[in-house]
Amino acid sequence: MADERGSAVAEFSLVGVLLTALLLAVVQLALALHVRNTVLDAAAEGARYAALAGSSPAAGVERTRRLIDAAIAADYAADVSAVTATVGGVPAIAVTVRTALPVIGLLGPERALEVTGHAAVEALD
Numbered sequence: 001m002a003d004e005r006g007s008a009v010a011e012f013s014l015v016g017v018l019l020t021a022l023l024l025a026v027v028q029l030a031l032a033l034h035v036r037n038t039v040l041d042a043a044a045e046g047a048r049y050a051a052l053a054g055s056s057p058a059a060g061v062e063r064t065r066r067l068i069d070a071a072i073a074a075d076y077a078a079d080v081s082a083v084t085a086t087v088g089g090v091p092a093i094a095v096t097v098r099t100a101l102p103v104i105g106l107l108g109p110e111r112a113l114e115v116t117g118h119a120a121v122e123a124l125d
Contacts, residue, residue: 042067044117051119057082
């Protein structure tokens with residue numbers, strides 16, 4: 001029994017380190033998914049805004065940038081573009097956002113995450 005003294009402290013330390021690392025990995029995954037979903041939603045909303053009758057792709061880009069800036073940070077809205085496309089034979093606007101994928105906190109490789117939102121163009125007839 002004397003040989004096992006202090007083993008509980010050592011076991012607690014080893015298990016505690018592993019559990020802490022696992023918890024941090026789960027939190028980082030949740031953060032990456034949050035950033036991805038937020039940027040995707042902003043791109044889709046920007047495409048819907050640009051597709052409104054009387055609007056323009058530039059207005060959709062600006063709307064997307066404002067939404068990302070309000071939800072995350074302006075750095076994530078640095079590369080936003082909008083083009084006119086055809087989806088299933090229907091004219092549409094496609095808003096694409098290229099941004100960093102957070103790997104450690106909010107830091108990560110630039111342009112590692114690319115999302116696109118589409119919306120059918122409205123027309124006044």
